[in-house]
Structures are given as structure tokens and as C-alpha cells.
Amino acid sequence: MYQDDIDWYCDSCDAHLNRQDGFTTTTGSWECTRCGSINNVTEDYILSEEEAEEIYREECPK
Ligand SMILES: [Zn+2]
Numbered sequence: 001m002y003q004d005d006i007d008w009y010c011d012s013c014d015a016h017l018n019r020q021d022g023f024t025t026t027t028g029s030w031e032c033t034r035c036g037s038i039n040n041v042t043e044d045y046i047l048s049e050e051e052a053e054e055i056y057r058e059e060c061p062k
Contacts, residue, residue: 012037 008017008025010032017023020033025041032039 006043008039008041010035010037011039017041 006018006025008023008030009015010017013032013035015032015034017030017032017039020030023030025043028040028042030039030041031037
């Protein structure tokens with residue numbers, strides 16, 4: 001799996017980061033050119049469904 005195949009979206013404004021000027025994942029983070037928020041763009045950051053579920057459970061008090 002190549003990083004180029006991953007679609008990255010801004011956590012804050014949902015902009016498609018891949019299409020922004022000069023976008024790269026090599027630095028591990030990217031500043032959204034639309035809203036200026038820093039997004040983590042490392043492969044490690046991609047959660048498996050299982051991990052995402054666990055985090056959801058931890059955050060939800062019920
Ligand atoms: Zn943004």
C-alpha cells in the first residue's frame with residue numbers, strides 16, 4: 001500500500017488535503033491551506049475499525 005493511495009481529509013474543515021498545493025505525507029503532518037489546522041498524515045494515524053471502536057468506547061461514558 002502506497003501513501004499516494006490514501007485520501008487525507010482535514011480534521012477541521014474536511015478539505016481534501018491530497019489536492020492542496022505541495023501536499024506531502026513525508027513530513028508526517030500537513031497544515032491545511034484552507035483553515036490552517038495541522039493534520040497528522042502518517043500511516044500510523046490510520047485507525048483500524050477495531051481500534052476506532054475502542055477509542056469510541058473510551059470516550060463515551062455510557
Ligand atoms: Zn482544514
